[in-house]
Amino acid sequence: MIEVVEPGPYATVQDLGRPGYAHLGVPRSGAADLRSAALGNRLVGNPESAALVELTFGGAVLRFSRGVWIAVTGACCPVEVQGREVGMSGPVWVPANGELRVGMPSTGLRTYVAVRGGIEAERVLGSCSTDSLSGLGPRPLRRGTKLPLGKGCGTLSVDLAPVAPLQSQPVIGVLRGPRDDWFVPNALHDLCAEPYEVSSDSNRVGARLVGRRLARSRQGELPSEGMVAGAIQVPPNGQPIVFLADHPPTGGYPVIGVVRSSDLPTVAQCRPGTRIRFRLT
Amino acid sequence: MTGILRRMGEHALLIETGALAESHRLDAELRRLGIKGVEEIVPGPESVLVVVSGGDLEVIWEQVELMVGEKGTPGQATGWEPAEVVVEVEYDGADLTAVAELTGLGVDEVIARHSGSSFVVGWLGFAPGFAYLVGLDPVLAVPRLEVPRTSVPAGSVAIAGGYSAIYPAASPGGWRLLGRTTTRVWDVEADPPSLLQPGTRVRMVPA
Numbered sequence: 447m448i449e450v451v452e453p454g455p456y457a458t459v460q461d462l463g464r465p466g467y468a469h470l471g472v473p474r475s476g477a478a479d480l481r482s483a484a485l486g487n488r489l490v491g492n493p494e495s496a497a498l499v500e501l502t503f504g505g506a507v508l509r510f511s512r513g514v515w516i517a518v519t520g521a522c523c524p525v526e527v528q529g530r531e532v533g534m535s536g537p538v539w540v541p542a543n544g545e546l547r548v549g550m551p552s553t554g555l556r557t558y559v560a561v562r563g564g565i566e567a568e569r570v571l572g573s574c575s576t577d578s579l580s581g582l583g584p585r586p587l588r589r590g591t592k593l594p595l596g597k598g599c600g601t602l603s604v605d606l607a608p609v610a611p612l613q614s615q616p617v618i619g620v621l622r623g624p625r626d627d628w629f630v631p632n633a634l635h636d637l638c639a640e641p642y643e644v645s646s647d648s649n650r651v652g653a654r655l656v657g658r659r660l661a662r663s664r665q666g667e668l669p670s671e672g673m674v675a676g677a678i679q680v681p682p683n684g685q686p687i688v689f690l691a692d693h694p695p696t697g698g699y700p701v702i703g704v705v706r707s708s709d710l711p712t713v714a715q716c717r718p719g720t721r722i723r724f725r726l727t
Numbered sequence: 728m729t730g731i732l733r734r735m736g737e738h739a740l741l742i743e744t745g746a747l748a749e750s751h752r753l754d755a756e757l758r759r760l761g762i763k764g765v766e767e768i769v770p771g772p773e774s775v776l777v778v779v780s781g782g783d784l785e786v787i788w789e790q791v792e793l794m795v796g797e798k799g800t801p802g803q804a805t806g807w808e809p810a811e812v813v814v815e816v817e818y819d820g821a822d823l824t825a826v827a828e829l830t831g832l833g834v835d836e837v838i839a840r841h842s843g844s845s846f847v848v849g850w851l852g853f854a855p856g857f858a859y860l861v862g863l864d865p866v867l868a869v870p871r872l873e874v875p876r877t878s879v880p881a882g883s884v885a886i887a888g889g890y891s892a893i894y895p896a897a898s899p900g901g902w903r904l905l906g907r908t909t910t911r912v913w914d915v916e917a918d919p920p921s922l923l924q925p926g927t928r929v930r931m932v933p934a
Contacts (some may be wrong), residue, residue: 465780468767469754470921471851471858571916580855582915624733624741670852672769672776674739696771696852704736 447511447594448561451545453587454505459567460577461497467571468672468695475577478650478670478691479556481691482520485607486560489517489537489598495576495671496564499587501557503717504548506587508559513542515562515602516593521554521715522611527606536606555717556693562598565619578650579692615641616716617636618709619727620678625668625700630661633702634726637678641721642686651694652679655722659684660702663675670698676713678724688722730795739778740788742795745850747772747861748847751809751926762787770925771850797868807911811928812910814893816842816884818933820904822872826886829869838933840864841905846891846929851921854896856913858923863891875901882907884931891931895921908934 450457460483477483477500484494499508502522510516515537518525519687525532532538540546565654567574567584576583587593610653626634642657660680673679677689679699688705689697692715705713706727716722731743744750747770754770757777764782768775779787821884827834844867846860868889876899877884885895885902892902895913912922923929 465766467920468769468778469851469925470856470919471853472855472920512835571920571932578860582855621734621736624735669772669774670740670850671771671774672735672739672767672778674776674778676736691862695851701735703741704739707737715803 447592448565449509449511450587450589450591450593451507451509452505452589453591454501454503454548455588456502457506458500459497459565459579459584459587459593460500460575461573462495463575463691464571464573464577464582465619471695472571472582473577473692473695474675475573475575475583476691477558478576479520479558479711481711482556483558483560485535485609486517486519486558487564489519489535489602489604489607489673490515490560490562491598491602492560492562492564493600495645496560496596497567498561498565499519499559500594501548501559502555504550504557506548506559508545508546510540510546511542513544514540515598516540516546518548519560519609520557521551523551523557524549526604526702527604529672533606535609536604542554544726553574553702554715556715561595562602563596567650568595577692579694612712615721615723616709616712617723617725618713619706620703620724621706622703622726623701626702628662628664628668629702631661632659636660637686637702638724638726641723644716644720646718652687652689652693653716655686655688657685660686662700664680668698670696673697673701674704676707677704678703690714732795735776738780740784740791741774742775742777742791743773744774744775750775753795757791762790763810769889799837806893809926809928810924811930812922813930813932814884814908814910815934816908816931817907818833818906820884820906822903826867826869826903826905830866832866833922837867837905840867841886841891842933844891846931848923848925848927848929849890850925851923854895854898856921856923857892858912858921858927860891861931863889865889869903871901872903875899878909879904882909882911884908893923
């Protein structure tokens, strides 16, 4: 059992989400930075589908009722177990009644706490993920929230995983389309010409960007169509939004390009104020 | 079927169908085939999105290309018979008189035209289980409320912008409320969780 002593600014339980229900209006949800979440699970011998805690801007204190292996991955934070500093991206033993303290990240946005055996929260449509858009899944963590733990079975085989640090101005690969023909011919060039700044109204639904305005060549409304994580949707104000885990399954604004799936975890780690640069691939 | 294929990133194709009925036909056909590696099939008014996970997008692209290349003749049997759902509606909604005024019809006429419409679930969106019902009598095409309600109860039957809908759960909402139903359209314990699927025909019957 984990008891949430302090959840920090925004903390949720996440796994791989709810694929297969988009046609019924259900967002996929799941960990925003799937790479860091999967790494955390592997480090403690879990399958990548195990549920873990996703912290936003760190700042959490968790108490563990029994001794257990954990791993902290994602945005780089100071981490303490029982007041002793421990490293990230490696398995750490937390004794019974031990307290894990995760500070504020120096870079990045989302930090994951994976626990051997995984978190056994209530499943809705097969997933424990909190979906911030639809409200499906468990509520965000609060002080006093108790999270039951599953039984671990895999082996721990790695002491430390080397992880590349987040770049100060990440370069994000983009594939054009499917609706680049709704924009003026140089719009894709404009998208890649100057950095965009991640705005403060970004969340798990999408990273809202501020920068060069992307002008449309076609007016009128696009009939709503299916969306994917990484889609760069452009509303009428011309400022792009990169869809993240809790994106709506359909949308009515044209998608000029889609972020490469290997770069999507990086977008999910960009805190407000981060400048990112797109590159057409 | 027109069937222009477009890539949507590394793992999805967007097929332009040009018409809702074609989206439904393709959706049903893709589901029937159960292509390995296909994770999501999302029909829209004029498109179908196919999201692939683990499978080879090029192989699926070719399969879909062959399918949409085949000329579908109207009424051609595809083995797909859409379900019909009958929904009993208590027409006592808060906006019933406002809709009557907006349309210049009497309240009884609004009810008759709404329950007389042959609805089809176009697609779902906005919220889990929220089905956009097409086929509303065009006279009842009214704009949304200028100020949305902060909470609309589950089961509310509403219209806006030429569509009708049944609120699957309590949520904020700007559609105009005509009535309510006890039919549960959304239940996460059920399989599938949504009573209304793309293509499902819906009849509204006054309670």
